[in-house]
Amino acid sequence: MRDVAILGLGQTPVGEHWDLSLRDLGAQAIVSALKDAGIEAPQLLVVGNMLSGSLSHQENLGALLADYAGLRGIEALKVEAACASGAMAVRMAYLAVAGGMVDIAVACGVEKMTDGSSEETTTALAAAADDLFESDQGISFVALNAMLMRRYMHEFGYRREDFAEFAVNAHRNAARNPNAMFRRPITPQAFAEAKMIATPISLLDSAGIGDGAAALVLGPMDLARRLGGAVIRIAASASATDSVALHDRRDPLEVRAIYLSAQRAYAQAGVGPQDIDLFELHDAFTIMSALSLEGAGFAPRGGGVRLALEGEIGLEGRIPISTMGGLKARGHPVGATGVYQIVEAALQLRGQAGENQIPNCRLAMTQNIGGSGANVVTHILERLA
Amino acid sequence: MSVMKPLRAVGIVGYGAYIPRFRLSTTEIDRIWHGGEALAPIREKAVAGLDEDTVTISIEAARNALARAGIAPSKLRAVWVGSESHPYAVKPSSAIVAEAIGATPETLGADWQFACKAGTEALQAAIALVGSGMADYALAIGADTAQGRPGDELEYTAAAGGAAYIVGPAEEALATLEGSYSYVTDMPDFWRRPMQRYPQHGGRFTGEPAYFAHTEAAVRALMEGLHIAPEEVTWAVFHQPNVRFPRRAAQELGFQPHHIAPGLLAEEIGNTYAGSALLGLSAVLDIAEPGQRILLVSFGSGAGSDAFLWRTTERIAERRSAAPFTRAYLARRTPIDYGTYVRYHGKLHMH
Amino acid sequence: MTIPSYWRTRRQRLSLEGEICPHCRRHVFPPRDICPYCGGPAKAAASLSGRGTVYSFSLVHNAPAGFEPYAPYLVAIVKLDEGPLVTAQLTDVSPDEVSIGMPVEMVTRKLREEGEEGLIVYGYKFRPLLQAEAL
Missing domain, CATH: 3.40.47.10 (Thiolase/Chalcone synthase)
Structure with missing residues (x-):
């Protein structure tokens, strides 16, 4: 095992890219990350993607993107872990470099979501759930999260309006992120009046889906030091699983994989939640923000929403989340999201987060969740002086 | 026969x-x-x-x-x-x-x-x-x-x-079976051709020669064959395309309104076709006492009637609440x- | 869903057939080879009563492909009396009548049709207990 650093990063804006295909998006992010790193010849490309087969009728993304990014000949593959595909791709690249088999690896998350109809996309996303015993019953992915949210409200005595701050905070931060999809602030009242998708989840509880790609170049620490600039070390990379179906969990409100992957990451980095300066969590739905804050140790069970109500999740708060807009407002290009989270955390640590910069941050955590908590990948990044 | x-x-x-x-x-x-x-x-x-x-x-x-x-x-x-x-x-x-x-x-x-x-x-x-x-x-x-x-x-x-x-x-x-009887002739009173969504029917022709002729012939043959008079039957259940038809058929066969009342559901649910007479019978079995005779007669266009005479047993009261x-x-x-x-x-x- | 997949799971779909673990005696639904509670091999089929209570629910407005004609419809996670949670639609009930903890029972209903010419998919749904409601 050797220490791994982030050598370069790149991203496309998230949005409806009618003029860009899956391969264009991926290639742009890869080329931009390699340029940022000042590196031309990586040895490995790991692509994180969930929906290319169902929405673009395209698999074999490793070879395709390697070719279109001008890297024909290198080792390349796609990894899939539903909405956690992006961070899982980063973790696979990390393992390759940390293990010493590869010196320079690129992880690219890419998703093209706007080529299908709304029903096709809803159906494709439902594949993250249990096909036989959830999706086949007509249960959309939103509906599963909606049932978690209703149960949460029931057990801990919250109203729907109490979740507003997660969305308001995300939109406030996205408004100042040039790569975000929804660059306009929203009010608690707009949240309260938003159109229902699956009760109690409305449009403003949910991350907007969009097209996008982000990429990271990883390499050993000694190379990072030679290249100069801010050195960002991957202090921890950890993942864990739970049952795919919500109904197979003893307590659906206690997402075991969130807890386990966070605990493994803390142990690897030798830190605890009190040491984390910002947390890019998986706010695909407001309820997931609450469950993520709780599972990762920032709030007790049932206390995630309380943390938001107390104003502790903003840029000045105890634990800033969704600092560049999060999934909610930066946009959620599903299989790319996990890479965007790490790119944004790295920008914060480099001091390049613009108007959303958190002063003096040293430790940033990201958490990417696949399915309703079935596959969770947590990373901790550290800025070295 | x-x-x-x-x-x-x-x-x-x-x-x-x-x-x-x-x-x-x-x-x-x-x-x-x-x-x-x-x-x-x-x-x-x-x-x-x-x-x-x-x-x-x-x-x-x-x-x-x-x-x-x-x-x-x-x-x-x-x-x-x-x-x-x-x-x-x-x-x-x-x-x-x-x-x-x-x-x-x-x-x-x-x-x-x-x-x-x-x-x-x-x-x-x-x-x-x-x-x-x-x-x-x-x-x-x-x-x-x-x-x-x-x-x-x-x-x-x-x-x-x-x-x-x-x-x-x-x-x-x-309820044990005392006997049954079926009566069928070729009747162009109601039909639906393949692939068609809705049936065709013969209007008033569906009454006299179809419903009444077949229903009454089947009931008469069954009752006469078993030597049972209407007053020996506690409940009678007819096919019920509406309320009027079963009432008139019952009357013509010598039954009183109380014979058919509990099994006549058409006013509340309409004509459930193949379910119609059988739902009427289930409503009667829900309330029948042991030892009572129940007449059941269906009518199907095309056309025919099946008639049955049942007699309830002691088990009816113990099983029906299941x-x-x-x-x-x-x-x-x-x-x-x-x-x-x-x-x-x-x-x-x-x- | 493919036709062979529908056929393979017909007993679970049509009649909520589960398993009972021969080692820890817990009921398992959906059936699987390894008991999720004790890790032992579990392959003994066992029927479930179909009775339970609503653990949580949602009214789905944006339906997945194939379910559009039925929207909006209610879905729920139901806690069966025997222990397992099961995800299914609710039927014969209005959204304003549903609450967490409401007693429900299994019924077999039409889930969707694969077009006018395709397969009709039947499966379990849950509805408010009939007896409690009407007797």
């Missing part, structure tokens, strides 16, 4: 009803099509929900029958579904029903078709199967989600519902408007 009797004594060992919760009032149909001027034959009819069809109606009725029979579903050697609204033209409803209730694989399965008497035809066959000794238990179901052309007089009454009967040895019966009463389904009532009805019944083309 004589009354039919099986080789060994048989009876109904379990029965079950099912009626969908939705109701469409005839005044609502009238408001859309005739400006409230027409004479409504009934008050309202039962309408299947978006997720209901003859198969789902049959499954719930069959589960209720099994609960009352108290037998393992694997003991059923026949699962027969009579209907004019099988969800598939080719693929047996009976096999889906048999699988859902746990009767597969050692069973007969077939779908019966004879307009509104498809269910009682299946019941005759079940009596024969058990009565011959080939089987100990056989399940006969009559169920429909009947359709009438929008605005047609049939639309006022064509309804959804069904009932299931398990025939078994007389020793285990809630499943929901017919009245429970009648009481579970959600009125809908014509627009909702059009959506539920596929009269709105989405593609």
